[in-house]
Amino acid sequence: MTSSPPPLLSVRGLVKRFPGVTALAGVDFDVRAGEVHCLLGQNGAGKSTLIKVLSGAHRPDEGEIRSNGEVVSFANPTAAMRAGVATLYQELDLVPGLSVADNVFLGHELSAGGFTRRAETRRRTRALLERLGHSDIPPDRDVGRLTAAQQQVVSMARALSRDARLLIMDEPSAVLDQDEVRTLFRVIRELTAQGVAVIHISHRLEEIREIGDRVTVLKDGRTVAAGLDVSAVSTAELIKLMTGREARNVYPPRRPVPPDAAEALVVRGLAVGRRAGVDFTVRAGEVVGLAGLVGAGRSEILEAVYGARKPTEGEVVVDGRRLKPGNVGAAVRAGVGLCPEERKSQGLLLDQAVYRNITVSSLPLFARMGFLDENAERTRSADLTASLDVRPSDVDRIVRTLSGGNQQKVVLARWLLRGCRVLLLDEPTRGVDVGARGEIYRLVRDLADRGVAVVVVSSDIDEVLGLADRVLVVREGRVVHEGPADEIDEARVLDLVMEGTAA
Amino acid sequence: MSEDTATRAAPRTNGTSFLASAPGRNTGLVVALVLLCLVGVVTAGDRFADLDNVLTILRLASVIGVVSVGMTFVITGGGIDLSVGAIVALASVWATTLATQSMATNTHWLIMVFTALAVGAGCGVINGALIAYGRIVAFIATLAMLAAARGLAEIISNRRTQIVNVQGFTAFFDASVLGVPVLVVVFALVAASGWVLLNRTTFGRRTFAVGGNPEAARLAGIDVRRHTVMLYTLLGVCCGIAAVMLVARTTTGSSTHGLLYELDAIAAVVIGGTLLSGGRGTIAGTVFGVLIFTTLSNVFTLNNLSISAQAVAKGAIIVVAVLLQQRLARRSTA
Numbered sequence: 001m002t003s004s005p006p007p008l009l010s011v012r013g014l015v016k017r018f019p020g021v022t023a024l025a026g027v028d029f030d031v032r033a034g035e036v037h038c039l040l041g042q043n044g045a046g047k048s049t050l051i052k053v054l055s056g057a058h059r060p061d062e063g064e065i066r067s068n069g070e071v072v073s074f075a076n077p078t079a080a081m082r083a084g085v086a087t088l089y090q091e092l093d094l095v096p097g098l099s100v101a102d103n104v105f106l107g108h109e110l111s112a113g114g115f116t117r118r119a120e121t122r123r124r125t126r127a128l129l130e131r132l133g134h135s136d137i138p139p140d141r142d143v144g145r146l147t148a149a150q151q152q153v154v155s156m157a158r159a160l161s162r163d164a165r166l167l168i169m170d171e172p173s174a175v176l177d178q179d180e181v182r183t184l185f186r187v188i189r190e191l192t193a194q195g196v197a198v199i200h201i202s203h204r205l206e207e208i209r210e211i212g213d214r215v216t217v218l219k220d221g222r223t224v225a226a227g228l229d230v231s232a233v234s235t236a237e238l239i240k241l242m243t244g245r246e247a248r249n250v251y252p253p254r255r256p257v258p259p260d261a262a263e264a265l266v267v268r269g270l271a272v273g274r275r276a277g278v279d280f281t282v283r284a285g286e287v288v289g290l291a292g293l294v295g296a297g298r299s300e301i302l303e304a305v306y307g308a309r310k311p312t313e314g315e316v317v318v319d320g321r322r323l324k325p326g327n328v329g330a331a332v333r334a335g336v337g338l339c340p341e342e343r344k345s346q347g348l349l350l351d352q353a354v355y356r357n358i359t360v361s362s363l364p365l366f367a368r369m370g371f372l373d374e375n376a377e378r379t380r381s382a383d384l385t386a387s388l389d390v391r392p393s394d395v396d397r398i399v400r401t402l403s404g405g406n407q408q409k410v411v412l413a414r415w416l417l418r419g420c421r422v423l424l425l426d427e428p429t430r431g432v433d434v435g436a437r438g439e440i441y442r443l444v445r446d447l448a449d450r451g452v453a454v455v456v457v458s459s460d461i462d463e464v465l466g467l468a469d470r471v472l473v474v475r476e477g478r479v480v481h482e483g484p485a486d487e488i489d490e491a492r493v494l495d496l497v498m499e500g501t502a503a
Numbered sequence: 504m505s506e507d508t509a510t511r512a513a514p515r516t517n518g519t520s521f522l523a524s525a526p527g528r529n530t531g532l533v534v535a536l537v538l539l540c541l542v543g544v545v546t547a548g549d550r551f552a553d554l555d556n557v558l559t560i561l562r563l564a565s566v567i568g569v570v571s572v573g574m575t576f577v578i579t580g581g582g583i584d585l586s587v588g589a590i591v592a593l594a595s596v597w598a599t600t601l602a603t604q605s606m607a608t609n610t611h612w613l614i615m616v617f618t619a620l621a622v623g624a625g626c627g628v629i630n631g632a633l634i635a636y637g638r639i640v641a642f643i644a645t646l647a648m649l650a651a652a653r654g655l656a657e658i659i660s661n662r663r664t665q666i667v668n669v670q671g672f673t674a675f676f677d678a679s680v681l682g683v684p685v686l687v688v689v690f691a692l693v694a695a696s697g698w699v700l701l702n703r704t705t706f707g708r709r710t711f712a713v714g715g716n717p718e719a720a721r722l723a724g725i726d727v728r729r730h731t732v733m734l735y736t737l738l739g740v741c742c743g744i745a746a747v748m749l750v751a752r753t754t755t756g757s758s759t760h761g762l763l764y765e766l767d768a769i770a771a772v773v774i775g776g777t778l779l780s781g782g783r784g785t786i787a788g789t790v791f792g793v794l795i796f797t798t799l800s801n802v803f804t805l806n807n808l809s810i811s812a813q814a815v816a817k818g819a820i821i822v823v824a825v826l827l828q829q830r831l832a833r834r835s836t837a
């Protein structure tokens with residue numbers, strides 16, 4: 001009908017379900033050649049899933065993807081690459097130990113009769129790097145010795161070497177400093193001037209304003225606004241689009257913490273890496289939330305408190321006793337428990353039974369002279385799974401087969417059994433569906449009411465504000481705001497965490 | 504029944520078929536062993552089905568069996584040990600030096616046993632410490648021990664076979680209990696204790712945890728590094744016991760004892776059903792694995808087939824067993 005060419009990529013009604021969670025519930029948007037299209041949304045809004053579908057890593061359950069007007073189906077990443085879609089993931093997928101040139105042509109090496117054409121590879125790599133404005137990177141250098149920004153350029157060169165016409169970049173600025181971000185943006189502009197389209201994912205609103213042409217906002221797996229002109233939409237509007245929920249989570253009511261409650265956890269000048277130290281105190285029965293961007297240092301702080309990461313400075317005091325730094329055993333003995341961010345890889349013994357996962361931190365409770373009473377383990381675990389409503393309730397079930405919410409309850413049950421004084425929760429509802437979230441919130445509140453000091457880290461600001469009594473806003477490893485959770489709102493927190501990243 | 508829908512609706516057993524469950528796996532091993540015995544009876548008749556022959560098989564299985572039980576712990580805990588044969592050699596030599604033997608003659612023959620156990624434990628501690636605290640990959644650390652321990656055994660023995668002259672020692676291990684040779688009794692005791700230790704104690708449970716997901720185990724408060732050292736030490740002690748048994752059986756200590764034990768032990772553990780990547784292990788399976796390999800050698804020997812033919816058959820069995828195991832593992836996690 002119209003004379004304009006079809007969009008480079010167009011997505012209609014995309015749905016992707018995982019067991020227990022609908023990650024994408026209907027996504028529509030178009031990408032035009034030569035534009036920078038920003039994808040905006042809070043954690044869990046479905047951005048990563050969308051990228052994975054577009055790059056062929058996941059197959060959608062419903063909906064269609066058109067490339068230049070033709071319906072396409074990317075069965076695997078190679079198919080997407082062949083269609084001109086290249087993805088730069090946050091964790092760069094370069095092979096350290098190989099040279100820049102080898103990485104650029106990895107998987108489609110230039111060869112003649114089975115022998116690699118080294119000179120030609122180097123020459124073409126140099127040309128690609130020049131096109132990206134980075135002739136300073138030597139093609140022979142081991143990529144492991146490059147800076148994060150340079151590695152990103154190499155990833156882009158790799159995408160271009162495959163004639164990518166659409167570049168998907170997942171938070172490319174997260175690992176870069178300001179100068180590097182500026183260089184990256186210059187490179188992006190040069191690429192778009194050559195007709196390459198870029199999908200740019202970022203949390204940083206200022207960045208979107210600087211580099212983006214249009215913006216699509218995702219929330220709870222849906223597009224709430226598609227293809228808005230960046231220059232015509234205000235930051236306030238964007239924040240509202242990102243946060244205005246249809247189904248708000250229900251948080252259990254807070255109970256005032258008595259002012260004379262003991263200080264269960266005191267953190268003084270705790271510093272990780274080169275970051276400045278943080279101080280905070282959590283009283284028995286209090287829930288303290290740490291809000292901030294991914295990479296702001298929240299998880300690192302929790303890990304240092306738990307002893308899983310050695311702090312460079314500072315101390316952790318639990319119930320008046322100073323913990324040996326960098327020693328998990330000492331923390332656990334003092335009554336500290338951690339529900340780690342990566343539940344599957346850090347929290348659970350996935351191929352073992354529920355009861356074994358629950359009792360693993362409290363084995364001495366069930367042992368007499370080192371011999372375990374498995375029936376007692378099962379009985380105690382069954383009591384816990386019943387009170388936490390873990391479904392199914394069978395304690396002999398292999399943990400891998402449980403849903404995310406139930407797996408999280410198993411980790412919580414572990415610390416309930418241990419009877420901990422301080423509970424550290426890192427992204428407690430990641431991969432947990434909305435229904436089970438409410439149960440986990442109630443559990444956390446319940447624990448606090450019983451006198452446990454709780455620290456919650458979450459990228460979901462609404463969750464931090466709803467669950468915590470007191471909120472600490474963390475930016476670049478520093479606490480930039482501290483106050484009661486009911487005296488601050490989501491927009492203000494977003495303002496605080498994004499401030500400064502604009503400069 | 505259609506397994507897919509059934510497991511989704513009521514996935515109690517996580518889609519594991521009977522064959523993939525622990526008793527099922529052992530059933531497969533029992534069947535294999537019975538088939539082997541049938542082949543033995545058919546091809547060698549009375550020479551195979553003779554009580555003396557059966558006891559010979561068991562005596563041969565005992566030494567490598569004790570090492571394999573220890574190996575089961577290390578592999579279940581996510582490790583590997585290539586140095587077991589060398590440790591057996593070093594312990595056998597150290598326990599039979601002139602000095603040790605004269606001390607044993609003057610005091611008690613148990614001195615020889617303690618020496619072997621201490622040497623084994625020492626090597627195990629070194630292996631474990633290098634891996635856990637030195638952060639050297641297990642494969643490399645124990646490869647180094649393999650070279651060093653056997654070299655040390657050659658230096659101590661001057662590459663000569665050391666004959667045992669301690670009467671009490673040989674007499675004890677030559678004896679039988681109710682018709683069962685002492686060596687076999689030792690193996691049975693080690694296997695039984697190993698089973699209890701792995702399946703009924705805190706130590707065993709932590710071994711599964713450490714092998715299944717070391718990071719999760721660490722964050723659950725388990726001292727993974729200390730546990731790793733204990734696992735290798737345990738295996739070292741098993742090597743010491745095996746060295747004592749080997750010295751008793753051959754009445755010699757030698758730097759050539761225990762050659763290729765690492766391969767035999769790993770093979771027995773793996774065909775028994777212990778996951779090479781850790782987190783799942785079975786002592787019963789290992790015992791069957793050892794018996795299958797030893798019986799196989801026996802049947803081949805009785806039929807005058809060469810050691811080389813045995814090696815080929817062994818290789819084939821390992822491949823088939825691992826292929827089967829992978830298929831079962833895939834089905835149980837799908």
